[in-house]
Amino acid sequence: MCRWLRLTSSPTAIEVAVNAPRAPLMPLDDALARLLAHINPLTGTESVATFDADGRVLARDIVSDLQVPAFDxxxxxxxxxxxxxxxxxxxxxxxxxxxxxxxxxxxxxxxxxxxxxxxxxxxxxxxxxxxxxxxxxxxxxxxxxxxxxxxxxxxxxxxxxRSGEDVTRGTTVLAAGLRLGPAELGLAASLGLSHLPVAPRPRVALFSTGDELVMPGDVPPEALPPGAIYNSNRFFLKALLHRMGCEVSDLGIVPDQRDATVAALKTAADHHDLILTSGGVSVGEEDHVKPAVQALGQLDLWQISMKPGKPLAYGHVRRSTQPGLAHFVGLPGNPVSSYITFLLMVRPLLLQLQGASRLMVPSLQLPAHFDWPKGDKRREFLRVRRNDQGGLDLFPNQSSGVLTSVAWGDGVVDNPAGQTIAHGDVVRFLPFAEWLS
Amino acid sequence: MCRWLRLTSSPTAIEVAVNAPRAPLMPLDDALARLLAHINPLTGTESVATFDADGRVLARDIVSDLQVPAFDxxxxxxxxxxxxxxxxxxxxxxxxxxxxxxxxxxxxxxxxxxxxxxxxxxxxxxxxxxxxxxxxxxxxxxxxxxxxxxxxxxxxxxxxxRSGEDVTRGTTVLAAGLRLGPAELGLAASLGLSHLPVAPRPRVALFSTGDELVMPGDVPPEALPPGAIYNSNRFFLKALLHRMGCEVSDLGIVPDQRDATVAALKTAADHHDLILTSGGVSVGEEDHVKPAVQALGQLDLWQISMKPGKPLAYGHVRRSTQPGLAHFVGLPGNPVSSYITFLLMVRPLLLQLQGASRLMVPSLQLPAHFDWPKGDKRREFLRVRRNDQGGLDLFPNQSSGVLTSVAWGDGVVDNPAGQTIAHGDVVRFLPFAEWLS
Missing domain, CATH: 2.170.190.11 (Molybdopterin biosynthesis moea protein, domain 3.)
Structure with a gap:
């Protein structure tokens, strides 16, 4: 299994590149703005039954044709x-x-x-x-x-x-760009609307890369080969994409080989708006995704000031059978990095594809019931849970490999780079429920 | 359309009953405890693909067969x-x-x-x-x-x-009763689990009652007959039920006639765990649901100290083709009452049917940026929205008919009976996202 001969027999060009001075990390807000600057809303509008419109983004203003109530x-x-x-x-x-x-x-x-x-x-x-x-x-x-x-x-x-107490005829009741929830569907129904104009669902192709990945069910734990791990990212990414109203194509695990990666990307681009991968995108030479995307379009690797997270690949793949392109996002491979980067970067991207007016979730100011004596040089997203005293408890292990921290927590503290936290300090809390609902 | 002859020709028995002194309102917490005391978890366990288990409730503890990571x-x-x-x-x-x-x-x-x-x-x-x-x-x-x-x-x-840094072999990683979300699916996958044991989905029969109700699409707004309104409750109830992982059968609008109601209930009970209606349950004599349920099982009408809301019917309908019963809940007909009562009463019921360990959502203490000079004798759930200053703004019209208040708001203030609120007071805030995610 060892491939060390490749290193000893190859020139040191790659290693030298690796040793070049690092560019400063990109602030997260800048990275997000840069990402969103590339994302145009999908063209076209669908008419869907109001019963089926939960989670969809409204494509046009809904102006009421009647008073609600219609009569005193x-x-x-x-x-x-x-x-x-x-x-x-x-x-x-x-x-x-x-x-x-x-x-x-x-x-x-x-x-x-x-x-x-x-x-x-x-x-x-x-x-x-x-x-x-x-x-x-x-x-x-x-x-x-x-x-x-x-x-x-x-x-x-x-x-x-009174007639019109809830809605006056001619009023814009629901504005284009609103993401519809149960109450909005009820309100639309009260206006007599059996169908609603919504943005198309983003079509997302999801794949993972990595020779080390094994699908659950393929190999039982006792037979897991040395160095192998189960693919977990694909499971939460698929669930998160479904919660965002996406159509998801699961392309499976692409081996760490450039040809296979190029082939997978080509097929994916023709039928999807976004190609999403996790793993395979870092500064290491073992990554075949980056050159594969670059061969078919363009890819930039960003180093973002965030922890967990940091490396994010953004680019596009040209479509071969029609004009246009599919966006490409490569998430980091560590599970927590992948999860948090999805919430902070991919979720807004998906909302903007649908023309949503609100891309961010509300935050709260809550007291930390923990100490964080050593701030990181990157902006951190610490996994925490609300306690009965109205404060936030910290999950003890904040490693980006520890997905337990996300399952245990009910949100993250958004901690600025270099910031320490003392017990009782009021911090910025982002509840997972706002991202997931 | 006028049926006043019925009043003048009938004895005044019903009117006299109506004029009987009112029982004191039941505190909401007592009503919820009383409701939940009737709800046994559904029997049986399903094995579902981990990819399809988002939102389901885990039926057994998940103990890890391996270390995660499996190796340093x-x-x-x-x-x-x-x-x-x-x-x-x-x-x-x-x-x-x-x-x-x-x-x-x-x-x-x-x-x-x-x-x-x-x-x-x-x-x-x-x-x-x-x-x-x-x-x-x-x-x-x-x-x-x-x-x-x-x-x-x-x-x-x-x-x-380190090996085992995330999960140690033999640890209970996910406990029975946990409602699974994306992170939990990822964690289960990292243990090699392609399938998970979950509680059955609650099967819910949904219908509405009321001669005044018209389905959107059946009649355009300009042709809406006098006194008619569009059915809006069924739209948000169906969406809320889907978000709770239920299988929903939509039985439509049942006319305000006892025979039709009895027939609908009979069919529903055999194939469902819960029969849910809105409207048709109040102290008024126009309600045909109550006697229909009583003929087939049992029904109690509760007057709960909550606003919006108050009347809630809870009972059961015996199954005719098999042993057992279907629970019955009659929500109030006013849209906001129906919505809020669903969140506060029906959601916990559905979770308990699935054996969930956590039935309640977390609350927050936030400052009111409004005055509420006149507390109600009932516990109130005021529709509010978080503002950029970290406070809560109040929707101006808190009428239970105004569904706009729920669409506009991002949560409710849980205000105790008789309590006034002054600008700056810290109040108990319940965000909708926690209920909807």
Whole structure:
């Protein structure tokens, strides 16, 4: 398995390059801005059933064609009245009609009340509703028309939900670029929209590189060859991509060989908007991905001031069967680096591909319940978990190989380069839930 | 459309019941405890591909059969060395082998270094790695074996990731009852698990009741009959159920008629674990759901101290073709009440059906950037949004009919009954993302 002969027999050109002085690390915000400057929204708009639009990004403004509610309606089960008739407590009215939700009443005359139920239209003439708990039904008099005594005076407008209270006709209710969630689907439905115009789903080709990678299920743990590890990155990357609404093609593990890598990239570019890999992109000479992408397009290797993370490859692969290109992102191979870099760089990329207006997640200021006496020269994303005291506990092992830290944590502290943290310091917390929802 | 004749011709029995003194409202926490006391986890365990297990609840502990990493490996591209050989800066070593990831080396002798790459096994004899940036390759001497000069002294263990650093063999890595997310899938994969034992998905039958409801797409806004509204609840409920990993059967809108409701419930109970409706459950006499459920099982109507929300029906429907029962939950019909009650009551129910260990979402203490001068007698869930100053802004219209408030907001303030809020007060904030992720 040892390939050391290649080193001793080859010139030292690669090693010399490796020993060149390192360029300063790129600040993360600059790297993200540079990445996003390359990303144009996908062309075209799809019409999808509102029922199927959860997680999609709205392609056009939704302007309401109607008022919501469409009509003044009762907020309570009770009696619709004319407030002028009930200026004082103890007023007695004749109950001349009954209006259930989905039905309409007739104009209410002076001295009359309408039995009414939640959501039912308030009849013409009525301007208030009395909740039934404040109405006493009297024995029906001789004419058979029941009467109610109302225990309180009535304020005009009480318990009436006004037409347009939620949405006024002509209002932009949902703006283009909004990522739709359950509430937005409900709101669109309340406007009568059975379908919504959304951005296309990004098509992502996912592969991993590395001779050391073995797929779970292919080899049981007791038979794992020396030096081999199970491929874990592909599992969380696929789940993260699905949560971002992507169509994912899994191209498997590409061996550490240039020809195989070139072939995989060529096929992927024709049918995808983004080619995503993890591993195989670093300063080491064992990487076949970089020259393969460069042969088919372009690739830059960025060294970003972030930890976990640092190396990120961004480029593109030209399509061979049609104009255009597929974006290429090579994530670092360490699981935590790969995970965090996905959240911080690839997630915004995918949102921008869909024309989303909001690419970032909200952060929180919370107290650290730990010490971090030695700040790193890179901006760090420390895996932490909220505790019952409202503070943040630190996962003890912050190594970029330790995926347990991400499973254990419920977010990261975004710690500036060189910054130490003392117990009680307020720090910037980014909860995973905001990235995952 | 008016049915008032029914009132005038019928006895006043229902009206009298309606006028009975109201029972005190049930505290929300009591209602939730009472609900959950009825919910036994579903029986049986499914084995699903790890790739498909996002959002599922783990049915058994996952104990690791291996160490992760399985072997000591390099955290850097560089040189594996014996630290005793590099006690001082400037030491020169012979590079006698080369170890790439996925390959293994030979025992390192005194005075030797191994060119090594990230993730590759550290060879026997070596106990540290020097990053390549701190190694200068010297011109190859006469024997053709290259040499490197190391610029710093070496600490034993440096840049070596120890076997078992992430996971030790025999450790419970993921506990039964854990809801799996992307990171957990990656962690399971790193243990070699291609499949995971998970709880069955809850099967949920969803229907709405109400003569006033019209499905979007059936009737355009301009043709909406008087008193009619579009069904919006079903859209967000379906999306919320899907996010909870449920299999959803959409039974449509059941008319406000008892026979139709009984028939729908009967069919639903045989094939589902939960029957969920919105609307049709209140103190009003227009509700046909309550007697229908009672005819087939049992139903209690709870009045809960929460706003939005308050009425919640909980019961069960006996299965006709097999032993057992389907749970029944009737949510209030107002959109915001329905949405919030789902999050606070139905979501924990669904998690408990799957045996999840964690039913609640974490809350945050954040300053209100608004005044709420009049606390309600019910515990309130005010729709708010985080602002750039780290505070919470209030949606101006907190009516339970205004779904815009949920779409606009990114969470709710959990405000105790009777509590007023002044600008700057620290309040309990529950972000929607934690419920939706």
């Amino acid at each position: 309606n009762s907020a309570m089960d009770g009696y619709a009245v004319r407030s002028a008739d009930v200026a004082a407590p103890g007023s007695v009215l004749r109950v001349t009609q009954r209006i259930a939700a989905g039905h309409t009443g007739q104009a209410l005359q002076a001295g009359e009340a309408a039995r009414i139920f939640t959501g039912a239209p308030v009849p013409p003439g009525a301007d208030a509703v009395v909740m039934q708990e404040e109405a006493e039904v009297l024995a029906a008099p001789a004419d058979g028309v029941p009467q109610v005594r109302l225990s309180s005076a009535v304020r005009a407008g009480q318990w009436v939900r | 490996n390099s955290a850097m591209d560089g040189y594996a060395v014996r630290s005793a050989d590099v006690a001082a800066p400037g030491s020169v070593l012979r590079v006698t082998q080369r170890i790439a990831a996925g390959h293994t080396g030979q025992a390192l002798q005194a005075g030797e270094a191994a060119r090594i790459f990230t993730g590759a096994p550290v060879p026997p004899g070596a106990d540290a790695v020097v990053m390549q940036e701190e190694a200068e390759v010297l011109a190859a001497p006469a024997d053709g074996v290259p040499q490197v000069r190391l610029s710093s002294a070496v600490r034993a263990g440096q840049w070596v990731r």
